[in-house]
Amino acid sequence: MNTKLNERQVWALAAGDILLRRNGFLFEYDYDMEACGENPEIIKNEILDDSWDVTDEQSTFRALNFLGERGGHRTEFNHLRRMISILTPKQQDEYIQSLQDKHHIAEMKVVQRYYPFLPPSEILAWDAGRSAFICHLCYQVGYITYEQAWAHLMQNAIQIQSAYSSWEEFGSAFIIGRQFWRKELDDDYTEQHLSMIHDQLANPDHIWNTLPWNLHLEPWS
Template sequence: MSSKQATLDPTDLWGLALGAVLFEMNGYDAANNYEIEPTEENLEAIRRSLKRGWGIESTEDLMDNLRWLQEEGHRTSFYEMRSFLSTLSMADQSAFLETLPKNTEKHMQYILVKAYMHKLPLAGIAAWDFGRYVDLCRMGAFVGYISEETSWELIRKVAVVAQESYSGWLEYGISYVAGRQFWLGTISEEKAKQHTDYVRSLVLNKDSLWRRLDWNLKLVDEEEAEEAAEAEEVEAEAVETVVVEKEELEAEAMETVVAETVEVQTEAVESEIAQAEPAEVTAKDAETEHIEVATEEAETETRQK
């Protein structure tokens, strides 16, 4: 991560703060906005980490993982389990848990979902996906898989979604911890306390990004948002126009082909008829000539008799 972070504006700092728990856990310094010294040793360490943890070795790999976090993530499985359990009574939920193999990842995840399903907002553990998304964006830029500019553009987009999904940093932090537990698939009081301590520090420490930045900070300029929406609408209309024009051209081309085909077929039929008529006439003439000859022969024969 570059020295650009020292001069980040509040909106980019807000987006960076979504990954604060993970940055803190990895020992990055909040005093300089979690910037990493760009040494060869650090570069190699981050590359190894991305490869080992995510299978990322290229820009394409990075973007694939970012798309997964943005569109699905671990929250999808959490949603599905929560939706299923919500259809059951408390007694039936407990009975269902008893049917699962004990101490397996699935069993532990269902226990966690049951424990958190009424304590988290509708977004569930999406905070866990958002935090990791921001971390990947920054690590990807650090090793050169994407540019700094691209990294911040991606973070700004997910920041808007995150802000709409939670009511504040504390709720976001609790959801993040729940998501990490769900991802681990284990129930450990020690690890839960460790993660909760990071959240507590971010909420209470006056120097943390969470304390310095209002959750409801205006992330998108209304005028810019309207312009962006209008631009998207214009682009959509342009695409629709192109599609319609293409369909019309294809229809015209098809009509032309059909017309030409009919014309060719008509000409072929007329040609066949034209070729067939002389033959028929010749046959009739030959038949008439044969009759006339036969008549003359009969008359001659009669005269001879």
């Protein structure tokens, strides 16, 4: 691997690879903005400001706090999972059919379909993967320092590694979290989502297939 980053740093960024790659940041170039030819003003305006209301250091850590300590989208997912898991399958269906709000119905159907197959950490991957993505972009455009970024990225990586058993399990939980956020369970849309990680896992040169999941990670110091 031709990289200026050590393996632990690459691992921490690989947790955000799905979104980084979709936005032009490639592991082949250390996910580096300049090396990947990305425009910092577009990143600031079209990704960080428009999508996250992030414009400076303070708003960066507000977004990271939402995804971390405040629980992100996993808080609501876990609440709905606890609610539905005490019901029989028939009772689950009856309850969902009684709902009026189409978005709430979609959320419940996502939870109903996937919660039996998720590990105890459930959709933490969705929040933590986005946290790696946002943190790296904010460092790249100068909102936070190198030390601030890596302190957060390494702690985020350690949390992810302790919560899942493989890149495949992490990626699957990320996609389920994305579907929950999108409130979408259409089969075609589900397949589109799953293809995002299947393509990565099928590529022997992809970072998820070259970095061991159980790589020794340490807090940044």
